[in-house]
Amino acid sequence: MALRTIITDESPKLRMISREQTTFDERLHQLLDDMRETLEHANGAGLAAVQVGILRRIAIVDVGEGVIELINPVILSAEGEQEVTEGCLSVVGKWGRTIRPANVKVKAYDRNGKEFEIEGEGILALAMVHEIDHLDGKLYTDIVIGELWEDEE
């Protein structure tokens, strides 16, 4: 495994649309393993492949109950609303308030190409929609309510 460099919101790549992942091979597994290590090292809740420079529809989330790998994820349904504090490893040191769905149901593939569905509420719903947004070139800063604020040093 290896740490990958996380690109920031100054990179135009973060605004591009990621393409479907069509092979579920050793190369994908290596990328996922590297993304896991990179996410853990950065102490984040989620990471999309585009954030390590790879424009594929691949994301991982970890809200404290283990890493969930999402290949070609699609939101099947989104219900309710929650106002949350949101940050992003590519928007370094900043936070903002957003309104996100309270519950989402997502369809995705695992690393071996097996389709599955996952429902999430609260922070898991937030993490999944945030990462899926990345695959479409969207950032939470697009929908922030009011101003971003910075981490206190």
Ligand code: NI
């Ligand atoms: Ni992000």
